[in-house]
Amino acid sequence: MAVNTRIFHCDEYFRLPRKEKKEFDSIILKELEENPVRHLETEWGRFENMPPMSEEEIDRLAEDVLSEMSLEQKVHQMSCDNYARYAPINPPRYNFIPYYAGENLELDIPAVKFTDGPTGIVLGYHATAFPVSIARGSSWDTELEERVGDVIGIEGRSGGANFFAGVCINLLRHPAWGRAQETYGEDTVLLGKMGAALTKGVQKHMMACIKHYAANSMENARFKVDVQMDERTLREIYLPHFKACVDAGAAAIMSAYNRVRGQWCGHNSYLLNQILNGDWGFEGLVMSDFIWGVRDTVEAANGGMCIEMYATQYFGERLVEAVRDGRVDENRIDEAVKRILRQKIRFSFVGDRALYSENKMGSKEHAALALEVSEKSTVLLKNDGILPLDRNRIKKITVVGRLAAQPNTGDLKGSSAVFPPYVVTPLQGLVNEAGGSIEICYVDGRTPHQAQELSKNADAVVVVAGLTSLDEGEFITNGGDVGGDRKNLGLHSEDEDLIETVSGVNPNVIVVLQGGSTIIVEPWKKFAKAILMQWYPGMEGGTALANILFGRVNPSAKMPVTVPATPQQLPYYDMDATEIVYDYYHGYFLADKNDYAVTYPFGFGMSYTTYSYSNARASVENGKIAVSVDVKNTGKMAGDEVVQLYVGYKNSGVERHVKDLKGFTKVSLEPGQEKAVTIELDSRELAYYCETSKGWIVEDIVYIAMIGASSADKELLKAEFTLK
Known part of the structure; x- marks a missing residue:
């Protein structure tokens, strides 16, 4: 029986048996080979090389272009150029090349050319991998974050994109959230200032999209959960950081998957039309999150959605029909398309083409910035006089732990996965720093007795422990559940045992933590003379770690989250919830209210000076x-x-x-x-x-x-x- 390739929604593909998926893929790939996708010959089409324009002139030009368009052409601007039958085909992986929306060859209108983030540009295999956002939040350095945005913008344009959807500013309500690494922390002011800085940097070169609007702070349940909260909590806790980025001139907002007060965020007229476009005066476009961000044609169009991504499922022909049937007023379409056209025109003037080329991706200059960011985002949590290491006294260092020799830059299976040309591991960083004067001994720790033996006579033991993208990140269910929200807020039990084991034979234990969120340290904290939180430290993380351990760099980072002593000091969390209440208290607000004795307060971080x-x-x-x-x-x-x-x-x-x-x-x-x-x-x-x-x-x-x-x-x- 032949496989039906006339599918309307990506879910139809995902439900196919494995054998039929393979047959479907081969049919679609053959179609694409026989009918390759054509693109405009120029980057900005009819908007290429125009003289500078005022906002009034941009507005008039958008209206003129709109007046030329048929209803179908207008709706095409609001629809991804991928149809559902093509969307599952992602050779060789997610967002390897930009995703296009609204390219019109007949009218010479360029596409929105999408690339994801926020650890860097997701395109290709040579992008600069910066420390994850929560690490950069630890720098509390808006000028540094704007420089990161500048590099991301250069690499995005160099990779053929004009739209960066990696300004993630969802508030970290609970550290179990699987995608905590993609945001800056638990406080709306910190989120807003850092997000605005990234936006400004990116928009020197391309459109920046702020995500996920709003109240998206859970991973496993993101497609079903209904978030309930009162108006003060919404306005004071979960929205101000979005407004800060809107005020900074953000070109776009991406809606979230979840519901807020019973309404899907992608259809939510109160959030989109009344607050975003009305109260805040947002002039940019609203894009849906992918595949399940829109669930109804009429509700989404009337609710304020401008572009459905990354497959046309509910817009396209269905939206044309809805307008002709009178269920959606064509004025709604005109308003959305005008928002899209204005941004395409505005950003056709942005940037310097001399800066954009393939050799900019992962360049030495950009890698040097990734190193600086990692140095300024590594938090010194504990130091009982062992750091910085004195290389005149240190003769042998034993490095312990599987993560010491493993590239660990963050989520490698989801929308934030960045693939750099190389990664310096902690072990390699220490070997490079040691040169020939200090012996570096490595053991992965799988055999505790071996780790003990090799640690006995070391002048210092560096244990690298923590999490990987198998523990947290986007929740993937195909072939077994990986990533998603965390059930355990501490280290793996074998890592905790390893720290205690090596400390039994050597008191000079330095623990380096990797991960994307809070890691509770109370069970083993007493066994370490020093603790550093390095997060997922980017492509130069090993170099940064060595520079800090040996005092070439004085740590200055501060925690963007509260580290509780126990999970009971955190708000209620149910990773499988269909409904959850977000109240006025979380993080340091909750710790202050209840006078909790947390392990490390929000904003805490030590230095080698006082x-x-x-x-x-x-x-x-x-x-x-x-x-x-x-x-x-x-x-x-x-x-x-x-x-x-x-x-x-x-x-x-x-x-x-x-x-x-x-x-x-x-x-x-x-x-x-x-x-x-x-x-x-x-x-x-x-x-x-x-x-x-x-x-x-x-x-x-x-x-x-x-x-x-x-x-x-x-x-x-x-x-x-x-x-x-």
């Missing part, structure tokens, strides 16, 4: 608040310190957090040097959302500025102020 804070003060003028503090390097090594500003509220008329992060900055200090550091706020940043008046209210109360080295109360100096 800093003192003094003379906190706050001033207010014309609605602008300036909070200042004097920071001094009281140690013997130059370093960078992340200064964090939180605000608390005295006698607020509504329930509020004990404190909220409101700003941060990084200061560089030589030994003995002192600088005055000032962080500025607008009074509107102190507002809460009033559900009764449906607006933001800035209270006339006493505010408490808390400024210091982390969110822990003992690390913060306080200064009260009012807005009068």
Whole structure:
């Protein structure tokens, strides 16, 4: 019996038996060989090499182009150029080449040419692999993140894309979330500032898309879960970071798979039409998440969706029919298409073509930035005097653990998988640093007795432990469940046992953690003299680790998440939920509320030097608040310190957090040097959302500025102020 290749939805393909899938694939591949896809001869088609335009002129040109289009041509702009029957064919893997949407050869209109992220550009096999986003969040360095975006934009254009969908800013509500590595942490201000920085960098070259809007903080249940929350929680916790990126000029927003208050995010008129396009004045386009991001033609089109990706299933002919039947007003189509055309026109002017070529992908210059980012995003969590290592005293180092010799750059099976030209492992980084003067001995740790024997006489033992893309990341069910949300927030039991085992014969144990989210350390913390959180550290992670261990680099990173002592200090989480409530408290907000003694607070990170804070003060003028503090390097090594500003509220008329992060900055200090550091706020940043008046209210109360080295109360100096 012949295989039916006239499928409407990718699900029909996924349900085919393995034998029929192979037959289907061969038929479709033959079709594509006989009828290869044609593209425009120029990058931007009719928008190529136009003189600079004002926003008004761009708007008029978009209207002129729109007026030339038939209904079918308009709807094609809103539809992926892949049909469902072709979508499962991904040679040689997901997003190896850009995905096209809305290319029109007849009207000479270019496509949206999609590439994914956020660890770097997903295209090809030679892209720069940066540390994952949660690692970059640990740098608390917006200028550095903008430089990362600049490189990503160059490599995206070099690979033939014009649209980067890797600005992931979903809030990390619970560290079990499988895709925590793709975002910047647990706080909306940190997310917003880092996401806006990446957006600005990318958009020097191509369109940036912010994802996944909104309340997407679960992996296994993402296609079914309905997230319930009150309006204050939505407006104050789960949306401000998206608005920050919209305010930074983001070209596009990608909707999430999940429901919010019963409505699919890709159909959610309240989120898309009322808040995004209405309240925030967003002028860009909305793209669906792939395959299951749109589930109904009419609801999606009326709900504010502009482009269905990455297969045409509900738009295309079905959307044309819906317009002709009167179920979707053609004005809705015109509005969506105009949004798409405006961005294609705007970004035809962006960038410098002299910068774009295949040899830019994974270039030495870009790899050097990946190294710098890894150095600035590795968090020193514990140091009982063992670091930095003194190479004049160190003669032998034993490196223990399978991950020490294994490239481990993050998720390798999902939409964020980046394939660099090489990866420096921790072991290789230490071997390179040691040269011929220090003996490096390696054991994978599978035989604990062997690890003990080789660790006995070492001057230091470096244990590399943690997670891989088999433990977390996108949830893949074909051929056995891998990735997805984490059931265990600690290390694998064999890793914990290994740390205890080697510490029994050598007290000088340094543990290096790899992974994409919080790792609870309490069961074995006492066995380590030093602990570093390196996350998934990118293609130059091994070099960065060696530079830090030997003191070439002074660690400056701070945790973008809270590390609890036990899972009970976290909010409720059910990875299989069909409905879940997100409330006002998670992370350090929940720890503050319940006075939890967490292991490492949000914003915590150590250095090889020490800093003192003094003379906190706050001033207010014309609605602008300036909070200042004097920071001094009281140690013997130059370093960078992340200064964090939180605000608390005295006698607020509504329930509020004990404190909220409101700003941060990084200061560089030589030994003995002192600088005055000032962080500025607008009074509107102190507002809460009033559900009764449906607006933001800035209270006339006493505010408490808390400024210091982390969110822990003992690390913060306080200064009260009012807005009068």
